[in-house]
Amino acid sequence: MSPLNLDPPPRGALEPGTWLLSVAAASIVEGVHAEFVTGERTEFALEFRPETAIFWERPVTHCEHVQLGRYLVSGKCTLVRPTYWVLDFGLKAYHHGPAPEGLAPGETWTGRISLGVDSFLYRERIHAEPGVPPMAYRFETLRLWKNAAPFIEVPFPAVGRFRERDRTNVRYDPVTRTDAANDDEGDAEYLVLAGLLELLPTRPGFVGPE
Numbered sequence: 001m002s003p004l005n006l007d008p009p010p011r012g013a014l015e016p017g018t019w020l021l022s023v024a025a026a027s028i029v030e031g032v033h034a035e036f037v038t039g040e041r042t043e044f045a046l047e048f049r050p051e052t053a054i055f056w057e058r059p060v061t062h063c064e065h066v067q068l069g070r071y072l073v074s075g076k077c078t079l080v081r082p083t084y085w086v087l088d089f090g091l092k093a094y095h096h097g098p099a100p101e102g103l104a105p106g107e108t109w110t111g112r113i114s115l116g117v118d119s120f121l122y123r124e125r126i127h128a129e130p131g132v133p134p135m136a137y138r139f140e141t142l143r144l145w146k147n148a149a150p151f152i153e154v155p156f157p158a159v160g161r162f163r164e165r166d167r168t169n170v171r172y173d174p175v176t177r178t179d180a181a182n183d184d185e186g187d188a189e190y191l192v193l194a195g196l197l198e199l200l201p202t203r204p205g206f207v208g209p210e
Helices: 025-029
Strands: 018-024 041-044 046-053 062-067 070-081 084-088 092-096 108-117 137-147 151-156 160-165 172-175 189-196
Touching (some): 018 025
Parallel strands (some): 046 092
Antiparallel strands (some): 062 070, 070 108, 084 092, 137 172, 137 189
């Protein structure tokens, strides 16, 4: 086993005030974010993908890390628009897609989500829309890992074949900074362990390290 594999991303509970988040290289290559570098500070909104809704008896605005940027959350829906919705589980995050059927602002949603850095929608489009709350948080990049699982080709009906990560060979290698344009030919995926610096969110003010 490579020594790099002896330093994997944390699983289970995280230190208070820290968040393990996914980052797509594309958002860096396209200029939404600057390269992430350990020890430097950044500002960004959070984007989530709901994986499954569950019945979970927890207080509203509750969040527990499971593994690899996936969380169990209980949150309050604060905004519903046709193409996105916002959930507050202690921090506010948006999902780029329709809200669950029947979900209205003020109601609770509980489930499992994957949580990452804003891919583009908040910073480039919706932050200035009327009624959209401030959602950009200040973080310090504490640790970084690059997804080192190999790509494999899998069949897909009506499309042919496409590439995806080998889910049977999950591995993350630690790095000190991202190299989005060169890592995996611009198709890299990263995990960032980010320390929250300010609980009060703002609107986008700057991109990249100070």
